[in-house]
Amino acid sequence: MGKAARKKGPKQDRVKKVREVFVGQPFEGLAGEPELIALREFVPSATVELPLKDTGGRKVVLGTVLPMAAAAFVRADGQAFVGLQVQTRSTDVSRDIGRSVRWALEAKEGDVLSVPDTITPGSEGERLQDLLDPKAELDVRMHTDFSWWLPEGTEAEGEVALSLERANGAIMPSxxxxxxxxxxxxxxxxxxxxxxxxxxxxxxxxxxxxxxxxxxxxxxxxxxxxxxxxxxxxxxxxxxxxxxxxxxxxxxxxxxxxxxxxxxxxxxxxxxxxxxxxxxxxxxxxxxxxx
CATH class of the missing domain: 3.30.1460 (Yope Regulator; Chain: A,)
Structure with missing residues (x-):
């Protein structure tokens, strides 16, 4: 007995899936590669001003941890920060951070980027290698607490105050x-x-x-x-x-x-x-x- 023929129904829309390739050495080619890895993986509180090729008039500071582990934020005084130690990541950490840097360059005072963009398909010009001077060394500044989250003379309030207290309590001298x-x-x-x-x-x-x-x-x-x-x-x-x-x-x-x-x-x-x-x-x- 032959196989029954399958009745073909209307075509259904298919979502094109993009296969992401894991980037095992995301900071390759940057002179500051060792520092970026250290600040992302085990340094508790440190900052470094990024040697950006084009700032658009705004400086961006890379920090180990930001309030509530945010990906980026702009202080009330206009200083922009991007966080390295975040809770989500894609297959390319350099692209994640690069997207946060681009967000910080255009964000307004008081804006917060809670998580990095790990969903949008990748495109050219997004990685740190595209945004930074690759030969520039990173001038790392170590801190004993996270008071650099706030403009000088400002006191933390609400969730930021709680996050600051927890972060300061977890610091190991480094x-x-x-x-x-x-x-x-x-x-x-x-x-x-x-x-x-x-x-x-x-x-x-x-x-x-x-x-x-x-x-x-x-x-x-x-x-x-x-x-x-x-x-x-x-x-x-x-x-x-x-x-x-x-x-x-x-x-x-x-x-x-x-x-x-x-x-x-x-x-x-x-x-x-x-x-x-x-x-x-x-x-x-x-x-x-x-x-």
Missing amino acids: ERLGTGAYWVDAGEKAHLRWVRPEPEGKVLQALARLSAAGEIGLGDDSRYAGSFRAHGLLVPVWDLDPEAHAREWADPAKQLGERLDQALASLDDEPLNAAERRARDGLIGRQITIR
Whole structure:
């Protein structure tokens, strides 16, 4: 018995679906890539004025966290802010932030963008790479609280006051020790988290070389803890003595950076030896990934 013929009904409208491709290294090509990753992932309170190609007469400040985790807002005095640590994201973080920057350039005083635009299909000219001077370094300003949310001499009210109180209460003391390198006092331990701009494989090999030579630490009362991946880059982490102030780790961190740079430079001429390869395998086993 043959198959029954299916009766064809009227054509139905179909919604064209756009397949979004996940961008694993959203800030690639920007000189400030390590700082953008650090401020998005683990720095509690910091700001940086964006080196925009065209401001239209308005400066835009990038901040770690804004009131109620907003994507952007314009203060009563006209200063525009864009937030990095938000609750929603698309497959391209650079595009999300770029759209918030464009909104901030055109918004009015008192306007708030609660969440970034993660729905509209992508188009050209929206990413941070399109809006910023790619060679400009970022001048990061660290803060001990979130009073920068408000114009000077202004007191918070309502939901902003509650959000300010919660945000201030969650801050862990932090200091910037160098490009992409941040000290944080987490209580029982202090840490150095260092976003490295080099390819992950190269960083691991250089760290392995230092580890095999007994030079991976920052001196006494420090220990290499492992690393995590964030937005396409590797972030090595060291445990530090919490009794020591951040300034006491500045020179050791600088010296470690010099050793790491030397190890990176040596990789082209000197492949890892057996001991260094074993050290690398051990380091690989202590990695996690943060998107």
